[in-house]
Amino acid sequence: MEATKACISIRHVSKQFGKQQVLKKISLEIMEGEIFGLLGPSGAGKTTLVKQLAGLDTPTSGENFLLQEKMPSLKLIEKVGYMAQSDALYGELSAKENLQFFSALYGLKGKKQQQRIEEVMKLVQLSDHLHKLVSNYSGGMKRRLSLAIALLHEPEILILDEPTVGIDPMLRKSIWEAFYELKNKGTTLIVTTHVMDEAEKCDRLGMIRNGSLIAVGTPEELKQKTNSATIEEAFLVYGGA
Amino acid sequence: MRITALIIRILRQIVRDKRTMGLLIFAPILVLTMLHLVFNGNDYTPKIGFVHIPESIVDQIDISDEKITEYKNEKEAKEDLSSQEIDGYVVFHNQSPSIFLEGSDPTVNGAAIKWIQTVLKPLQGNEPSLEPKVDFLHGSAGMGQFDYFGPVLLGFFVFFFVFLIAGVSFLRERTTGTLERLLSTPLRKWEIVTGYVLGFGIFTMIQATIIAAYAIYVLDMLMEGAFLYVLLIILLLSFTALTLGILLSSFANNELQMIQFIPIVVVPQIFFSGLFNLETISEWLRWIGPFTPLYYAADALRDIMVRGYGWDEIYRDVFVLLGFSILFMIVNILALRKYREI
């Protein structure tokens, strides 16, 4: 682990909304080419943290660095693919029109655009529904289309906020296979989740509770250190239960 | 490139929503048609000038009245008439009076003629030969209320609908999270605002052409000037509506709250747009007029359609409208900082 470069560096980041302290002095390094899981219950502050990494918000104090450069930066934004927790899609347009729009924003056009649209839709197994209006999509299909859009411009860093919510187990498995494939190509992935068994699939995990980072390590390490059989148990131990 | 993508997306969304598109075009047509069929009535004290007043009348009227001006020659009176200082003037040739009216507002015309006739009555005695001759600088005796109100209404409808759909569509962008999604792409903030202005601008152009053409060629609304100037003013007005709509949408949490802006922001503009004579509005409200875009658009549209004026008369309105749009655009770009600092 020491040899690989830190791709994302979160330094003493705190965030306050009014009186509520949502992130408390978080420091964390994420390495190039790993799948890093942010695990924590709903309301822990996962979305708040990854939004900062995507350039959509700034810390109250502390700094975020991506690829040795300080966020937010327009240059970095091109290298990041972001999938928000809620599906941000245009319902009155077809899936293809949504994909065309977002790929154009990243400067993809013509044959290359066409090719990328086919590739990402195949990856999320939506190729047969390319021409459907998004308003006629099911929840799981929208989730997958959002993922496809985040993958369009082949970003170096992928930030996925609860990517597999509402997706059935079979498809979830195939999506995780896609994540590993991206990782093998050198992409760094940050995946937030509140599902414990999904956390097992990550290379390393950061556990967040009430805005504090309570533990970081590989799933094996975390279980060993706490003498737990499952990640869930480990989380409870770290959480002071 | 990115702006083009945004424009295409916006136009696709508008075209997809057939019902809204129909509303935008047919609602104004419907209302204009009804107004065309209905219109009438008002109360107004005209401003009249006199050139060489015969002694016999001086006794009759109160020259110190602020609504009456005295001129030494007809040229001066005509100048004041052109600049709308007065609504009309009376000139006497061999004791027989001629009336010359500014003529663009039928209410004013009627009031002016009535007032002059009352004043001149003692002169006439019972001789019908002294019936004054009436001339118009603009318009004619046959010009109806609708011709005068028409240009204002045309502007109002465009403002109203563009404000609403642009505001609602930006509101949706915000509440569905797509705005945040857009800002996680390299799209610049000024590109978002520009894309919106151009996307809706193209649609407004089509909408305005259809509505204006219908009003002018089907309803026979008075049209003295160039059609292209009408479109230019309407386009600029729609830019202000659009940018103001987008701006105010950030203070609304849902569509209903967007609609609540209509009685506060949109409707009051009508009162200052010349649909009602500004001088019948009480003093302490009158100052609001110059702060509303419709005030300038209505003025320019009336100059073009009723008075047949060209660029020299409307350029000031054009620049003020442009100024409004640019101001709102800048504020919009600044407001987007809330979602992404850079």
Ligand SMILES: Nc1ncnc2c1ncn2[C@@H]1O[C@H](COP(=O)(O)OP(=O)(O)O)[C@@H](O)[C@H]1O
């Ligand atoms: N814009 C905001 N204004 C005020 N409070 C917020 C805002 N965004 C998030 N919060 C609060 O921050 C806390 C963490 O939220 P979030 O990061 O969405 O949690 P998670 O994604 O882990 O479920 C919640 O209590 C939420 O109410």
Ligand SMILES: [Mg+2]
């Ligand atoms: Mg969340």
